[in-house]
Amino acid sequence: MSLFRLMGQDLAVDLGAAGTRIYSRGRGIVLDEPSIVTCDTRTGKIVSYGADRPAGGDDASGPAGGTRAVRPVGGSDALDREFTQRLLKHFLRKVHAHPYARPRVVMAVPDDSTATDRRDVQDLAFEADARQIYLVRHALAAALGAGLPIGEPAGVMIIDIGHHTTRIAIVAGDRVLTTRSVRSGGAHVNGSIARLVERDHGLIVGDGDAEAAKHGLGTAWKPLDRQVTVRARVPETGHESRVTLTAQDLYEATSQPADVIVRAAISAMDGCPADLAADVATRGAVLVGGGSLVRGLGRRLRARLGVPVRRAERPRESVALGLGHCADDLALAARLHAVRR
Structure with missing residues (x-):
């Protein structure tokens, strides 16, 4: 060897x-x-890691098929x-x-x-x-992975939207100069979609199905009448059902978690020196993380921040x-x- x-x-x-x-x-x-670590619900023993999960063990919120995904x-x-x-x-x-x-x-x-x-x-x-x-x-x-040169003195904003947390930073050279972190991310968007379906249709949507609906419409802002079918359950019986949502529905449903990110980005700009804020106004912000694929988010940020916003070529990676x-x-x-x- x-x-x-x-x-x-x-x-x-x-x-x-x-x-x-x-x-x-x-x-x-x-x-x-x-x-994800999948455990036996009776003994607590780990039975699998990552993608190697047993059938029926995909529900990360509770027991399913004798297992619980954590x-x-x-x-x-x-x-x-x-x-x-x-x-x-x-x-x-x-x-x-x-x-x-x-x-x-x-x-x-x-x-x-x-x-x-x-x-x-x-x-x-x-x-x-x-x-x-x-x-x-x-x-x-994140800046290196998005193709930004490390070492240039001009400032740029990095917005990394993760599962539970969004991290916002203004970097210049090889220094991180201003940071903000907020509890808003992909999981919160999924929760907003689930609450929309429960409010308007009386049905229960799991996190995985909300995630599928979110990505099923892609990232483009239009057309607003584009539709996606969401798998749901009838709360009284547990029977499977399906409901159709439009891009407009999802855009409105995700406005609250998106606005939390917008406010944090504004706070980051307000908290950095004037010369760096001027750099960001010119160079803009780069979106990374799986949550950056939420429909309409880049448009929201551009409108509210008044700076160029682009998504990295491979944001999740x-x-x-x-x-x-x-x-x-x-x-x-x-x-x-x-x-x-």
């Missing part, structure tokens, strides 16, 4: 609340799976941390196909993270058998790709290493 295989490939890991992506040096993204990443209790560590270890071993591989790993940390937060991420990676860990601030990774640049160039990873800054 080669020493290279035993020591492990250099990897970049985007460990998100909704999904995890792993980039292997020189190969690109080699793993893209949901950040999203531990970002959770606050000890069990969430244990599940996150075991999930990460499983994914790293899945990429290497060897139980003793100890790779060098690049991971992202929140832009407003404390020294304690960063040590926690390091400890998590070491517990998952990484032999060396580089930490890169989230916004810098931007952070992983940016971390991957660092895995390909460990000198860059060392320069951006958050613990030293």
Whole structure:
């Protein structure tokens, strides 16, 4: 067995609340799976990780077929941390196909993270058998993955819309200068869609079906009369039903979580120096994250912020790709290493 295989490939890991992506040096993204641990509802024992879930275990909100699917990443209790560590270890071993591989790993940390937060991420990676860990601030990774040059002094806004949280940052050079974080993301949009269907049709929509409806209409603003069929359940009987929604319905349903993001972006601009605000007015904002695919969001932001807004070419993968640049160039990873800054 080669020493290279035993020591492990250099990897970049985007460990998100909704999904995890792993980039292997020189190969690109080699793993893209949901950040889910599936447990037996009777014993609490883990039965599967990620996409390897048993039939009937897709309901992340409660028991189904004797299993319960849990999203531990970002959770606050000890069990969430244990599940996150075991999930990460499983994914790293899945990429290497060897139980003793100890790779060098690049991971992202929140832009407003404390020294304690960063040590926690390091400890998590070491517990998952990484032999060396580089930490890169989230916004810098997203900027790299969206194709923005790191090192230019002009400021640009990065808006990363995740499953539960939206992170907003203004970056200039290799520094993160202004940050905002709000509890609004893809899960909140799904909840708004579910409440719309319950209010107007008296039916129950699960998170997965709301997610499918959201993406079924695509990201374009028009036509407003375009329709999508949503799978739902009759609350009294549990029988399956279906309801048709238009793009206008979904646009209106998602206005509240979108407005939370807009207000946070305005606050970020108000909180940065005048010269950087002028840069953002010219260079605009870049949207990344799976939540950025919500229909009409870019239009809302352009109208409210008065700056150019574009979506990254691969928004769901931007952070992983940016971390991957660092895995390909460990000198860059060392320069951006958050613990030293």
